[in-house]
Amino acid sequence: MICQTSKQGVECFFMAKNGCNYNGGSCYTIVESCTGCARVTEYSAGKYCSSYPQPELKWTSGQCNFATHIKAETLKEDKKVNALKASKRKAAGKM
Numbered sequence: 001m002i003c004q005t006s007k008q009g010v011e012c013f014f015m016a017k018n019g020c021n022y023n024g025g026s027c028y029t030i031v032e033s034c035t036g037c038a039r040v041t042e043y044s045a046g047k048y049c050s051s052y053p054q055p056e057l058k059w060t061s062g063q064c065n066f067a068t069h070i071k072a073e074t075l076k077e078d079k080k081v082n083a084l085k086a087s088k089r090k091a092a093g094k095m
């Protein structure tokens with residue numbers, strides 16, 4: 001249904017005939033960590049996330065997985081070299 005509370009005019013899964021069914025009856029505004037994210041949308045009631053109703057919870061256990069303004073940390077694995085094989089390759093003239 002179309003939201004009648006914080007994101008007025010937006011189609012929302014939580015909206016029902018008797019009002020918003022989300023925790024507390026409304027979405028929650030973005031948190032400081034959301035600043036810069038492309039999913040932040042400004043409505044007359046304030047700034048909300050277009051993907052998640054309670055942004056604060058997306059940041060409680062690390063970075064928000066929907067965020068567009070941060071890059072996922074990828075661990076570069078150091079290439080492990082087998083010393084014995086490397087020695088044999090060197091001896092054979094292959095590198």
Ligand code: SF4
Nearest residue numbers: 034037049055064066
């Ligand atoms: S996607 Fe995550 S970081 Fe972006 S506005 Fe929503 S909760 Fe905040």
